[in-house]
Amino acid sequence: MKEKINRHHVIAFCLLGLTGALCWLTGLQFLGMHHNDIFYPSPGLSKQTKLSFYLPHLADSPGDTEVFCFKGKEEGGNLLILGGTHPNEPAGFITAVLLLENITVSRGKVFILPQANLSGFTHDDPFEGNPQRFSIETPGGKRWFRFGSRLTNPIHQWPDPTLFINAAGQALSGAEVRNLNRSYPGKKNGHLTEKIAYAITELIKKEGIDLSIDLHEAAPEYPVVNAMVFHENSAELAAVASMELQMEGIDIRLEASPPSLRGLSHREWGDHTHSMAILLETANVSHGRLKGKPSEALIVEGKDRNYEKASKLGMLFVPYSKEGIPLKERVGRHLATVEALLRGLREIDQNLTIDINNFPSAQMVTERGIGFYLHPPK
C-alpha cells in the first residue's frame, strides 16, 4: 500500500539533513581542537620525551604531554617550567613555548612542559564564547595556538563527582576533579588529571628539580594577580627575585602559599619534593568576569572597555588603561620573573646556578613582539 507523504514529513527529512550537515560542520570544528600544536625546539634541545616516561600508566592517554629537556655541559641547578596548567591562560603557555624555541643551556638542566594539561587544550569552556585559537604574527607567517579550557576535557575524564577530595585531602567542588592545579601531588591510579599531577611530581623527584615554576594568569579583579606565590621553602628566593624585579621597575606582589589550601602546585611541590615551588600570575582580561565580547584580539591585545571602567572605579588589583595589558607584556612579565628567580637562585646557592643563553628578555619581547622570538610556521 502506498502511503501518502505529508508536507511535514518532507520538512522533517530536510531538517534532518540540515541537522546532519550542522553536526558535520560543528563536529569538525570541535575535533580540530584535538590536533596538537606544533613546536620548534631550539638547537639546544638535549632530549624530548613524554610525561609517561615518569608514569608509564599515562602512555598514549590524552594527558601524555611533551617534556623538553635542555642540558648544560656543566653541572648546576635543575629548573622546571610549567606552562598550560590552565589552557585558557595563554601567557604561561606562550612563555614556555618562547623559551623552548630559543634557549640553550650551558650550566644546569631546564625542563619545559608547555602544555601541562594537554587534555584541557582539546576543548573550550561552554557558554564562554571564547575563540578556539589565537594567532601571533611571526616574520614568516602566522602561528596559531589553541585557547583551551581551565579543566581536563570531560570526554577524557567523566563523570565529575559531587564532591572532590584531592590526594592532599582538600574537599573541593566536583568539577575541580579536572583541575590540574587542585590535583597535586596526584595519584598513580587516580583520574587522568590526578595521574598527570602524579607524573609531574615524579618528574620533579626523579630529575632532582631544584626550582619549579608554574606559569598562570588571572583576572585583573582577582587579588592574587601580578603576583608570585611561594612555598615557605622558597621565601628567601621569592624575596630576592621580588627586589630584583622592583629594581627593574616591575611591581610584583608576594603571596605566601597558604598551608591549608591543598592540592596546588606551590603547596604540594614544596611539601612532597625537595624542590622550591613558585607560581606566577599575570593579569589577563580575557580571563575575567567583567570582559565584553570574547575574541582573539582580546586575548592578544588585552584591551577591554569594561575593564577601563572598572579600573576607574578602583575595582581592579592591577593598573589598567586604554592600552590594555597585551599578551607580549604578560609574557614579558613572566620572562622577567623567571630571569629574576634564576639570578636569585645563584645568589642563594652558587651550586644551583643555571646559565641560560638566548633567553628572550622581557624588554625585547615587549618592544619587538612575541612573534619575533617564535619559529615561523613550516
Add this chain to the structure above:
Amino acid sequence: MIKIIYHLIVLFLTINLIWYLFREKQFWAQVSTAVVLVMFILRLLLIK
C-alpha cells in the same frame, strides 16, 4: 558501565527527538527540534 548507561540515555532521547521531528506538524516546532538534535547527536558521538 556508567558510560554505556549514559550513551543509552542520550540515544533514547535522540530517537525521541527524531520521532517528534516527524510527528510534529508546526514548522517552527520542527526547527526547534532539529536545533536541539544537533547537540544530542554531538553528545552521542562524544564530540567535544
